[in-house]
Amino acid sequence: MCAAVRSDYVEDLYRDWNDGHRSSGGAASRLNAEFARIRRELGDLPGIVASPARLRTMLQHLTKTLHPGILNDCFYQPSSALCAKRAQHTGRPLPLLTVCLNCPNARRSSVHLPRMTTARAQAQRLLDAPTGLSRLQTAALTTHIAELDHTIEELRAAPETSTHG
DSSP, X not given: OOHHHHHHHHHHHHHHXXXXXXXXXXXXXXXXXXXXXXXXXXXXXXTOOXXXXXXXXXXXXXXXXXXXXXXXXXXXXXXXXXXXXXXXXXXXXXXXXXXXXXXXXXXXXXXXXXXXXHHHHHHHHHHHSSSOOOHHHHHHHHHXXXXXXXXXXXXXXXXXXXXXX
């Protein structure tokens, strides 16, 4: 993903947060605090138009660690990345290791909600299919569905207000 696209994406994440949409994941509080700091500095309140160029500049540092994903975004920090602890260090996230839902570097927002809902439905269809899954496959799907249910519920809860004031 090129730098301009990353900047656009981080700006969209900020605007989503600024509009009061919830976020979750290990990196949510860190990113929400950073967004709150930027909002305070910009005076980016409802009815006030903040300078788009200044906003982009203030968000730029977040693009350096951003790895957008399907079910969440990774703001990769090797020291806390679960994928880095489970595999040979590659210097980037390894999303196929299925630890992203629980990683301290993960952040989910309203952007991810439709995708999580789809992933949950797909997993449920597999679990419900009369294909004779093994006990381990059934356990893995059941755990994955429970994790998705939890993350979906976090994002569907009432909009955040306390972090914006």
